[in-house]
Amino acid sequence: MRTPVTVKLFAGLGPKGWFAVALAALVGWVLVPMAHLLLPEGHPLHVSTYAITLIGKILCYAVVAVAMDLIWGFGGILSLGHGVFFALGGYSFGMYLMRQIGREGSYQSDLPDFMVFLDWKELPWYWSGSDHFLWALFLAVAVPGLIAWIFGYFAFRSRIKGVYFSIITQALTYAAMLFFFRNETGFGGNNGFTDFKRILGYSITAPETRLVLFGLSVALLLGALILGRVLIASKFGKVLTAIRDSESRVMFIGYNPLHYKLFIWTLSAMLCGLAGALYVPQVGIINPSEMSVANSIEIAIWVAVGGRGTLIGPVLGAGIVNLSKSWFTTSFPEYWLFFLGLLFILVTLYLPQGVVGAWAKLRSRKAVAPAAPALAPSVKAVAATEPELPAGSAAKGASA
Secondary structure (H helix, E strand, C coil), X not given: CCCCHHHHHHCCCHHHHHHHHHHHHHHHHHHHHHHHHCCXXXXXXXXXXXXXXHHHHHHHHHHHHHHHHHHHCCCCCCCCCHHHHHHHHHHHHHHHHHHCCHHHCCCXXXXXXXXXXXXXXXXXXXXXXXXXXXXHXXXXXXXXXXXXXXXXHHHXXXXXXXXXXXXXXXXXXXXXXXXXXXXXXXXXXXXXXXXXXXXXXXXXXXXXXXXXXHHHHHHHHHHHHHHHHHHHHCHHHHHHHHHHHCHHHHHHCCCCHHHHHHHHHHHXXXXXXXXXXXXHHHHCEECHHHHCHHHHHHHHHHHHHHCCCCCHHHHHHHHXXXXXXXXXXXXXXXXHHHHHHHHHHHHHHHCXXXXXXXXXXXXXXXXXXXXXXXXXXXXXXXXXXXCCCXXXXXXXXXXX
């Protein structure tokens, strides 16, 4: 009897995995909204608007970390340019949010304020349809995906990998940042997009709107984790990890690494675009600084801190690093970059498998420790069952 396709697809998650998904959904969709809306501000369990925004932002970062883990942890492709895909998704959806301002801007014009300031007379052609929500959402996925596919096709086809691939992605990010800094490109220049008013007709600062965006961020993260687990548990995932470990051997047995690497690379970029689209309305701004080289390197640090090749590790890494960043940039802003560099060095030297790897080692040691004393009685019991040798046989064995 053949196993149903749906069972095959989701068998890799396991009962514990589904329980964790249900628990996370309960917290994100029920408990946090209740704590925010129903409990007064003075209550110890009240979740403030600031906390909702901060956690929502970190959830978007966690999606980017999972996307990075899919290509780096399982595909062996280290990208130092994933910040550009995240920012492209944010800019694509930010165009829609700018159009929703209407005549409520500073200049009371149908054009965005920065275009009026720069004496633009009409919208550029690539802004066409940006006032439609579904089109903006499509662009947030399609633009990063298309650019990633084109770049990845030529890079993987040329068999560029390792540090050379990382340097090229870093150069791509830097070039994109310089392009978006220019005022004549029609993306707000240095200031980018900000001062958003509404989304789908609802006030973007209303508590209900922020909770909906928070819930969508939870859903996207859970969806990314489930999708990643299903892919890695499938035949595709096994071939992908084989390519990571020895690409030449995979080619020798008849597989073409190009298709596998290109698919996971494009999927990773599209996940980053969706995360960027959810990030912008929650934070309220998008500018070229999101494409900085430092931001892309920081994404790799999230994955390294949490533990690459684990899926859940990058989520923990994104949370640890960004919560630390929020505290450091408030209390000791001048020391944040030093702390980030120190964190990366310590993880590289003492936690090469990240937080998740260290926790797994600790659990394995605890599991082995109680079993050691029980070994001696079992040896004695085995020895007791052995027949005694004659007195002379021992001497013969010694002389032999």
